[in-house]
Amino acid sequence: MGFQVSIEPSQHGFQAESGETILDAALRQGLCLPYGCRDGACGSCRGKVLSGQIDYGRAQPDALSETDRQAGYALFCCAMARSDLRIESRELRSLEDIPVRTLPARVHRLTRAAPDVMIVELKLPANERLQFLAGQYVDVLLREGKRRAFSIANAPHEDGLLQLHVRHMPGGQFTGHVFNTMKERDILRLRGPQGSFFLRPDSSKPMLLVAGGTGFAPIKAIVQQAIAEKCQRPMHVYWGGRGRADLYLLQLAESWPREHAQIRFIPVLSETPAEEHWPGRSGLVHQAAMADHPDLSGYQAYVCGSPAMVAAARRDFLTHCHLPAEEFFADSFDFAADTVAAIDALNPQQSGVGQYE
Ligand SMILES: Cc1cc2nc3c(=O)[nH]c(=O)nc-3n(C[C@H](O)[C@H](O)[C@H](O)COP(=O)(O)OP(=O)(O)OC[C@H]3O[C@@H](n4cnc5c(N)ncnc54)[C@H](O)[C@@H]3O)c2cc1C
Known part of the structure; x- marks a missing residue:
């Protein structure tokens, strides 16, 4: 049985299933309430219940005292609705509202998804969670102040593990x-969330989502967030690689249109040896998207992959397909500054736009 929850002062509303925490229900429907540990300990998700009945769940006394309860406070990461509710909570409306944190993370699982792609699943300490928007990335902190950026491939409501798709350079x-050399149980240090590539929820425009290689990671997070929000906007997902192996989660992407009528998925390969018998589209992924959508004036575009692919998509979508500049969102998988500086010093020609995927 579900209950209706309305938030003050925003007056946004969402449905909470019985047994589901108020925070989980809000995140699932794209409403970004603040949170930290998601374990009833840190108090970041504390808000007021203005009317209705709740189960306080496993809120810990240090974070929510008896006096707090009597004053109407609850921890939304563990409180569950027992009736329709009116609650008072801050809502995170912009990137500036989301704290950027440095956290340790344990390597939980390493899965070789393709010869040169590793899916790295990371577990944060028991009482920690990372708040982020679907599509954002984290920096992995290395020695001597170096950092390496990797997009988070899971949606925020499924953040028990953080998933990264790492391509071997x-x-x-x-x-x-x-x-x-990395092993399960190794510890990494992360800083995030980072970046402004995330699903814009306040638009009703159809979305064109274009990924190259491991650029699929944040596109996956965005699509899975949109599915969880029951977003009905048409989504046209294009995923490009050189060969079949580059589309390392093809079955997952192919399942989206079977289960959600508003999603189309088009895989595109740029190098298809005859023996691969590729029945699908060939060529450059952004050009396949343009061939199907010559007029993008009414669209939003989300593009992620190599710097060359992102640059070509930006140029061609805006120039030839009339996409408004403010509706183009992208993350370009550039190398870290310390690498670019090193390459520049050795060979200035190599530091610019790399080859398209
Ligand atoms: C916002 C963002 C998000 C990203 N998300 C992802 C993601 O989800 N998945 C993903 O796979 N990648 C992602 N990337 C790209 C990723 O950050 C880089 O691939 C990564 O930083 C490479 O780190 P590295 O230490 O292995 O390579 P580096 O040691 O930094 O080297 C990178 C490359 O440069 C070459 N190189 C290094 N030094 C020299 C030199 N002196 N001369 C010539 N060549 C040299 C290396 O051989 C190597 O090919 C992202 C990048 C950004 C900016």
Whole structure:
């Protein structure tokens, strides 16, 4: 049985299922209430119940005293609705509202999804969670102040584990470590969330989502967030790679349109040897999207992948398909500044836009 929850002062409303925490229900429906540990300990999600009945769940006395309860306070990360509710809570409306934190994370599982792609699942300490928007990334902190950016591939409401899709860069310091020496239970240090590539919920425009290689990671998070929010906006997802192996979660992406009528998925390969018998689209992924959508004037575009792919998509979508500039959102998988500086010093020609995927 579900209950209706309305938030003051925003007057936003959402449905909470019985047994589901108020925070989980809000996040699932795209409403970003503040939170920290998600374990009833830190108090970041504390808010007021203005009317209705709740189960306080496992809120810990240090974070929510008996006096707090009597004054109407609850911890929304563990409180559950027992009736329709009116609650008072801050809502995070912009990036500036979300704290950027440094956290340790344990490598929970390493899964080789393709010869050069590792899915790295990370577990934060028991009483910690990272608040982020679908599509954002984290910096992995290395020695000597170096950092490496990786997009979070899961949606915020499924944050028990943080999932990263790491592509092996030949000769790369960190990605080489991931493929050659990293073990489950190793500890990393993360700083995040970072970036302004995230699902814009306040638009009704159809979405064009274009991923190259591991650029699929934040696109996956955005699509899964939109599905969880029951977003009915049409979503046209294009995923490009050189060969089949680059589309390392093809079955997952193919399942989206089968289960959600508003989603289309189009895989595109740029190099298809005859023996691969590729029945799908060939060529550059952003050009396939343009061929199907010559007029993007009424769209939002979310693009993620190599710097060359993102630059080509930006140029061509705006120039040839009339996409409004303010509706183009992208994360470009550039190398970290310390690498670019090193390459610049050795060979200025190599530091610019790389080859398209
Ligand atoms: C916002 C953002 C999000 C990202 N998200 C993802 C993601 O989800 N998944 C993903 O796979 N990638 C992602 N990236 C890219 C990722 O951050 C880089 O691939 C990563 O930083 C490489 O780290 P590394 O230490 O392995 O490589 P580095 O050691 O930094 O080297 C990178 C490359 O440069 C070459 N190189 C290094 N030094 C030199 C030199 N002196 N001369 C010539 N070549 C040199 C290396 O051989 C290697 O190929 C993202 C990037 C950004 C900016």
